[in-house]
Amino acid sequence: xxxxxxxxxxxxxxxxxxxHVVHQNLDLRVKRGEILTLVGGSGSGKTTLLRQMLGLEKPxxxxxxxxxxxxxxxxxxxxxxxxNRTGVLFQQGALFSALxxxxxxxxxxxxxxxxxxxxxxxxxxxxxxxxxxxxxxAYKMPANLSGGMIKRVSLARAIALDPELLxxxxxxxxxxxxxxxxxxxxxxxxxxxxxxxxxxVTHDIDTLxxxxxxxxxxxxxxxxxxxxxxxxxxxxxxxxxxxxxTMRNKHPLxxxxx
Amino acid sequence: xxxxxxxxxxxxxxxxxxxxxxxLTGNLTLAALxxxxxxxxxxxxxxxxxxxxxxxxxxxxxxxxAGIVLLWNAWCAKRPNRLILRPEHEKMLRxxxxxxxxxxxxxxxxxxxxxxxxGGQFLLLxxxxxxxxxxxxxxxxxxxxFLRHPAxxxxxxxxxxxxxTGMQALGITAxxxxxxxxxxxxxxxxxxxxFGADIFIVNILGISIIRELGPLLAAxxxxxxxxxxxxxxxxxxxxxxxxxALTVMGIQHSQRLIFPKIIGLGLAMPLLxxxxxxxxLIGGMxxxxxxxxxxxxxxxHTLPESVPIGNLWLGLGxxxxxxxxxxxxxxxxxxxxxxxxxxxxxxxxTSVVTSITIVIIIDAIFAIVFSDVGIIK
Numbered sequence: 118x119x120x121x122x123x124x125x126x127x128x129x130x131x132x133x134x135x136x137h138v139v140h141q142n143l144d145l146r147v148k149r150g151e152i153l154t155l156v157g158g159s160g161s162g163k164t165t166l167l168r169q170m171l172g173l174e175k176p177x178x179x180x181x182x183x184x185x186x187x188x189x190x191x192x193x194x195x196x197x198x199x200x201n202r203t204g205v206l207f208q209q210g211a212l213f214s215a216l217x218x219x220x221x222x223x224x225x226x227x228x229x230x231x232x233x234x235x236x237x238x239x240x241x242x243x244x245x246x247x248x249x250x251x252x253x254x255a256y257k258m259p260a261n262l263s264g265g266m267i268k269r270v271s272l273a274r275a276i277a278l279d280p281e282l283l284x285x286x287x288x289x290x291x292x293x294x295x296x297x298x299x300x301x302x303x304x305x306x307x308x309x310x311x312x313x314x315x316x317x318v319t320h321d322i323d324t325l326x327x328x329x330x331x332x333x334x335x336x337x338x339x340x341x342x343x344x345x346x347x348x349x350x351x352x353x354x355x356x357x358x359x360x361x362x363t364m365r366n367k368h369p370l371x372x373x374x375x
Numbered sequence: 376x377x378x379x380x381x382x383x384x385x386x387x388x389x390x391x392x393x394x395x396x397x398x399l400t401g402n403l404t405l406a407a408l409x410x411x412x413x414x415x416x417x418x419x420x421x422x423x424x425x426x427x428x429x430x431x432x433x434x435x436x437x438x439x440x441a442g443i444v445l446l447w448n449a450w451c452a453k454r455p456n457r458l459i460l461r462p463e464h465e466k467m468l469r470x471x472x473x474x475x476x477x478x479x480x481x482x483x484x485x486x487x488x489x490x491x492x493x494g495g496q497f498l499l500l501x502x503x504x505x506x507x508x509x510x511x512x513x514x515x516x517x518x519x520x521f522l523r524h525p526a527x528x529x530x531x532x533x534x535x536x537x538x539x540t541g542m543q544a545l546g547i548t549a550x551x552x553x554x555x556x557x558x559x560x561x562x563x564x565x566x567x568x569x570f571g572a573d574i575f576i577v578n579i580l581g582i583s584i585i586r587e588l589g590p591l592l593a594a595x596x597x598x599x600x601x602x603x604x605x606x607x608x609x610x611x612x613x614x615x616x617x618x619x620a621l622t623v624m625g626i627q628h629s630q631r632l633i634f635p636k637i638i639g640l641g642l643a644m645p646l647l648x649x650x651x652x653x654x655x656l657i658g659g660m661x662x663x664x665x666x667x668x669x670x671x672x673x674x675x676h677t678l679p680e681s682v683p684i685g686n687l688w689l690g691l692g693x694x695x696x697x698x699x700x701x702x703x704x705x706x707x708x709x710x711x712x713x714x715x716x717x718x719x720x721x722x723x724x725t726s727v728v729t730s731i732t733i734v735i736i737i738d739a740i741f742a743i744v745f746s747d748v749g750i751i752k
Contacts, residue, residue: 234417278405
């Protein structure tokens with residue numbers, strides 16, 4: 118499974134809602150170990166693309182391959198294995214409001230049915246400490262958490278099964294600059310610790326610069342450009358010019374590759 | 376002299392005479408271990424009982440958090456005396472070592488918990504009662520306000536509620552009413568035939584349906600149908616902060632959300648009662664014709680003589696009161712929902728159960744208070 122250099126391969130993807138064509142002949146590849154950021158204007162189909170990678174929405178036609186096996190039209194066992202090897206951080210956290218923080222993180226582990234409670238206990242505490250949540254918050258309900266804590270707990274839930282692939286949907290949306298910076302640092306630490314591949318959708322330029330190895334720009338119903346920040350910045354396309362115009366004045370170019 | 380004995384795919388026990396060395400190999404990850412997790416955990420704990428054994432983690436290809444927790448549990452939560460590991464694993468191990476042994480429990484059960492639980496229930500009941508009384512008071516105030524400012528009456532909302540709770544409920548109430556009418560008529564006619572009192576079927580059906588069954592059936596159906604939807608709607612509006620948005624705009628919940636619901640259902644229910652009773656009587660009439668050969672013409676003509684008109688007013692009055700009570704209860708529990716999914720489900724259930732109970736209580740009160748209305752003695 119490790120011989121494929123690409124962890125996600127999307128080829129000839131076509132999505133259509135009624136008469137409205139969202140993606141046309143879209144190709145995208147994600148390499149193992151990189152952080153890829155999807156950017157695009159609103160309505161450009163970033164969220165749809167992310168949902169298609171997650172297996173929540175079936176494309177009209179075209180293939181989505183994850184870990185080298187097809188995402189759609191595959192058997193139950195391989196679909197389950199893909200799900201266990203991926204983690205998702207939803208924009209609003211999507212924590213189960215009926216469960217405590219502890220149970221939220223423990224749920225995917227319990228669902229595996231191979232771990233005993235003692236192991237789960239230690240694992241949950243480890244994950245919570247990785248996202249810097251103090252153990253005294255473990256029995257709180259999600260409704261009693263602040264926005265930043267909800268994000269961190271759902272990140273802990275996303276990495277509960279030590280996934281190889283992590284999807285982040287607007288990881289820093291709704292956080293204040295300081296929190297968002299610490300969250301970015303958290304993701305970078307985690308990446309170093311867990312050997313993660315990350316696919317991220319974000320609008321926040323600071324997050325984009327701090328995290329991305331590669332950027333894929335969605336416009337005109339396909340990926341118009343994919344590459345490092347420096348490469349993308351000079352790509353001639355009206356959307357890119359517009360998107361990075363403000364940024365170029367504010368930030369020096371940073372190459373984030375390790 | 377090395378004797379290697381392969382026990383599992385993940386570790387080898389190397390015995391070099393004086394001491395034993397346990398070499399872990401391969402991928403010590405959750406995905407790789409899968410079903411073997413428990414087995415490996417058991418075998419490693421067995422080896423861990425030998426405190427002199429040297430644990431060699433340097434041959435591991437890849438280890439994740441689950442892997443280190445597995446080892447940590449096997450070691451009984453302390454670092455073994457002899458351990459060889461790589462720096463990145465050292466970091467993971469240190470994180471586990473720093474974990475608190477137990478999560479500080481936030482609440483302890485008090486020894487008086489049964490008393491507290493019962494008391495809590497009574498307080499909750501009192502709170503709900505108080506809330507509903509306040510809502511009735513607010514409704515009265517709003518009604519006075521609207522009497523003085525008739526231009527502000529939310530006609531559109533009232534009409535929308537009338538349509539949703541009345542018009543859209545016509546199908547289900549007709550079906551249930553018709554079937555109950557048939558069943559009641561069929562069963563009673565069998566009994567009456569034994570006494571040769573066939574023609575009294577009109578009295579039995581007329582009184583029981585118009586006075587009792589029609590209003591009760593309609594009320595119970597509406598409580599399940601519209602009561603739950605009102606509670607859920609208000610609950611979701613709380614979850615999505617729409618209620619807050621209304622407050623911020625200076626639009627009062629009581630005037631724009633609750634008043635139209637209560638008035639709408641208060642208007643819709645008598646109409647539904649009339650409709651349900653009528654359909655149930657038609658059902659009864661059809662069954663009586665089939666079972667007893669009682670003609671439709673006779674049935675329709677005898678009905679006004681055998682059933683005093685008071686029964687109809689009683690049924691309609693009951694309908695109006697029940698409708699307003701259902702809407703009131705639904706709104707009360709809807710506004711009490713806290714912004715989480717469990718509370719939404721709980722609130723909807725409580726709302727429906729309470730409103731059905733209250734409907735039956737109202738029916739009983741009506742039966743006692745109006746015991747001498749509409750009955751031929």
